[in-house]
Amino acid sequence: MSSLNKFIFKYLVYCPVLLIRREWIFGHLSRLKRSQYYSRKAIEQIQLEKLNRLLSHARQTAPYYKGLPADKLESLADLRNIPFLEKDTLRENAEQLYSNREGLKPRPKTTGGSTGAAVTLRKSAEGMAQELAATWRGYSWAGIDIGDKQARFWGVPHEKKDRLRAKLIDFVANRTRLSAFAFSESDFGKYLKNLEKFKPKYFYGYVSMIRQFAEYIESEGISPSIELVAIITTAEVLTQSDRETIERVFGCKVYNEYGCGEVGTIAHECEFGGLHLTSENILVELVDDNGNPVSSGEAGEIVVTDLVNYSMPLIRYKIRDYGEFSEKECTCGLSLPCLERVFGREYDYLVNSRGDRFHGEFFLYIVENLAKSGQTFRGVQFVQYPDLSIVVRLVGKNLDRDFLKDFFQQALTEKMKDVIDVSVELVREIEREHSGKLRVVKRISAPNH
Incomplete structure (x- = not known):
């Protein structure tokens, strides 16, 4: 078959x-x-x-x-x-x-x-x-x-037209798409059932999400009926x-x-x-x-x-x-x-108060929508702190801070399905990590005591 x-x-x-x-x-x-x-x-x-x-x-x-x-x-x-x-x-x-x-x-x-x-x-x-x-x-x-057959651990576009186009491309490529933009343990359970039914020959996608899916399967003691x-x-x-x-x-x-x-x-x-x-x-x-x-x-x-x-x-x-x-x-x-x-490349995932995870590329789709508003910028970074607040740093000229705060407050609250405390910082450049990595999406963990 x-x-x-x-x-x-x-x-x-x-x-x-x-x-x-x-x-x-x-x-x-x-x-x-x-x-x-x-x-x-x-x-x-x-x-x-x-x-x-x-x-x-x-x-x-x-x-x-x-x-x-x-x-x-x-x-x-x-x-x-x-x-x-x-x-x-x-x-x-x-x-x-x-x-x-x-x-x-x-x-x-x-x-x-x-x-x-x-x-x-x-x-x-x-x-x-x-x-x-x-x-x-x-x-x-x-x-x-x-x-x-491919199981694709990847992003799902926000806009309806773009989602329909992605579904058509997935059909042509004989693949099923598992959203890397917002996922929780209950989602992983649904993903596993879908994959056991679809029976892919291989996985393709973000390292972080495939690893987290693997850790979920291992922690639950599941033996998936998937032969990759x-x-x-x-x-x-x-x-x-x-x-x-x-x-x-x-x-x-x-x-x-x-x-x-x-x-x-x-x-x-x-x-x-x-x-x-x-x-x-x-x-x-x-x-x-x-x-x-x-x-x-x-x-x-x-x-x-x-x-x-x-x-x-x-x-x-x-x-x-x-x-x-x-x-x-x-x-x-x-x-x-x-x-x-x-x-030099690393995206973290951010979380809401329920523990739902949102992959870094998820936020870049929001940035694409911002670009359509006429705001011109050269760089952006999302940083989440232990209290779950998010700071959005942007590099650009003549940016409207109030507009940007309202935009990100509304977009993040809506997409992350939670009340998110958002602030905007206009900076001259996005700083790299000591390793040389430039992290567009970064989550700062609470210090261990």
Whole structure:
């Protein structure tokens, strides 16, 4: 029955949608499955050729890049001579970054970004197809194929129109969605019943929620009748403790995924634990505070160039995460380079007086609605204190504090179904943690006595 279900969704639902959207992935997927075994030198040559084509296209069709050099780069190292693209620049100069070439069939993409302020961009249909192909290649390392049933521990949009769109996408992808935005132990019980009926082949979603679901099952002494092939975690740092807990409870391997909304998938974990970069689509640099390449074995800020998005070229884009390249050869046989670790991103969950939990991404949907009100801001942070009060910190110019207080007071009280004491602070910047992490949503626990 499961094989029939997979056949129906892969060939009669998913593939027709790809054709309609002109995002046919299978030629790209075949090439990626070959190139993952190419030598490092051959992969770097692919990157250089794609990079030069992208630079020429950007210079000729995107006003922001009209000052790019006309000469081809001789090596990937020459990319250092091109300025970085900052998130604020992308947000404030989006129109200048759009390509004016016709026929690219751009798709709009909106992401909260690591500072919480929304970033809206475009990606060409061809670029989306290559992004999807890289994603499915990464999933194949975990034993997952197109059409396999997925349980998605993810956000549910607040607006009705957006919720309907999410339901349609979930249907096409053969997945059920479990809200990570507001959940309690009673919700976990309902989720478990739904999953035992749906019988997913794999989980996908936020580390924190999947771990909390695992802890609920373990604490209740439940033996779930769910047979999973793999669990793919994303969007948050996966600790060794997270991995061990999730694998122990569900009896399958956890595979980490790293990416960002602006460029899509960046790296996927193989069965031997290597976090392999999608080097054919994305060029990744690590730089120090002065913008120089870090030395071998050192951590640095992650800078990406999307080699396949011609609708809105993102060249040397600083995504405000930090990482470290692996110096070891992965034993899996893939020649794609690996990240040793990624850090700089963390969302806590906040709670109401009943103990219901609200995942950090939940609050970014509220921020997206705020952006529609005309308030212009560059960053946001939610901090909850032991008395359950919430402070919202915003970075921006000419912000209306009274309007913002009323907005967040109403939105948080309504969405969290509780009377929440909300205050607003207008700040010059959102400070990072000592570890380098920038926490958009942060819960401060009461001190132990």
